[in-house]
Amino acid sequence: MGALTGQVAVVTGATRGIGNAIARRLADEGANLALIGTRQETADAAAAAIAQDTKVQAKGYAVDVSDFAKVNEVISRIIADFGRLDILVNNAGITKDNLLMRMREEEWDAVLAVNLKGAFNCLKAASRTMLKAHYGRIVNIASIVGLSGNAGQCNYAASKAGLVGFSKSLARELASRDITVNVIAPGFIDTDMTAALPQATREALCTQIPMGRCGKPEDVANAVCFLASPAAAYITGQVLCVDGGLAM
Secondary structure: OOOOOOOEEEEEOOOOHHHHHHHHHHHHOOOEEEEEEOOHHHHHHHHHHHHHHHOOOEEEEEOOOOOHHHHHHHHHHHHHHHOOOOEEEEOOOOOOOEOHHHOOHHHHHHHHHHHHHHHHHHHHHHHHHHHHHOOEEEEEEOOOHHHHOOOOEHHHHHHHHHHHHHHHHHHHHHHHHOEEEEEEEEOOEOOHHHHOOOHHHHHHHHHOOOOOOOEOHHHHHHHHHHHHOHHHOOOOOOEEEEOOOOOO
């Protein structure tokens, strides 16, 4: 029996990379899963693979997290399907990098809509059932870029910094109902996005990391699992950097 057996976890951006690693780690601890992606086919495939490997109940859902009405519909459907909602991990995110002087308004709007408003939409819908249950574990995935900034990522950094402030404020609002809200700020993690970087760029990034390597999606997943577990019951409003020491 895992620490999360019988609980229901919702993970956005769960079809690949960090989100999929998070979903798998929660499943390893016994949590049943609602995996949210942008396409139904990939969400269904990810859910089926996890269910087969771990024997938990897992189901895929497709939604654009920036759409308030559709997010409400999907969260309502998840609660109807599973009967409860205990853990929410807001991991869905996009990048549209550009220097500010070249950044188009739509590049700014799209990143803020998914990365920040998307978290608001999911939390607005999910918090209702958590408040009624007097229990919930919320983990929002930000980035060290939201703490330190990064040239060419004004929109992304703003969305992730906003997520930190949002999470701390929400933690104060929900703490009395035994609902914790915490943030994971990953550093450079081996994903499809970082794999696309030139080798020289990857090597240069690694020299900035005290531990001398990029992180793995599982490193982030382990931290999320801890914050969702009973072991972190007295931790809320915190930002945990999973970055090999980069942000020290």
